[in-house]
Amino acid sequence: MKNNHWNYRIMKNSINGLGIYEVYYNEDGSIQGFSRNFVSPRGDSLKELKAELLLYVKALKKTILDYDQLTKQF
Numbered sequence: 001m002k003n004n005h006w007n008y009r010i011m012k013n014s015i016n017g018l019g020i021y022e023v024y025y026n027e028d029g030s031i032q033g034f035s036r037n038f039v040s041p042r043g044d045s046l047k048e049l050k051a052e053l054l055l056y057v058k059a060l061k062k063t064i065l066d067y068d069q070l071t072k073q074f
Contacts, residue, residue, distance in 0.1 A: 008039070008059040011067040020059055021067070033074060034067075 009023040011034070019038030026032045041056060043049030 007062075008055050009034075009062055009065050010059050011038075011065045011070070013038075013067040018064070020056055021065075023065070031070065031073075034070065 006022055006024045008020050010018055011021045012018055016038065021038055022035040024032045024034065041049060041052045043052050
């Protein structure tokens with residue numbers, strides 16, 4: 001895994017429910033950090049927005065992370 005690797009992940013938050021967050025990983029694949037707030041899709045063109053949305057769809061195929069538990073670790 002490359003240094004500064006990241007992806008979108010779904011996290012469960014006790015206050016806000018489910019949302020998509022940016023998650024950053026160490027070289028060994030362990031979580032290095034994550035965004036404080038959930039993110040929303042964006043792009044400067046329809047093509048960029050579509051590419052962004054496809055990354056969100058990939059997040060649906062991964063295990064849901066527990067935001068509250070991860071905040072205790074960081």
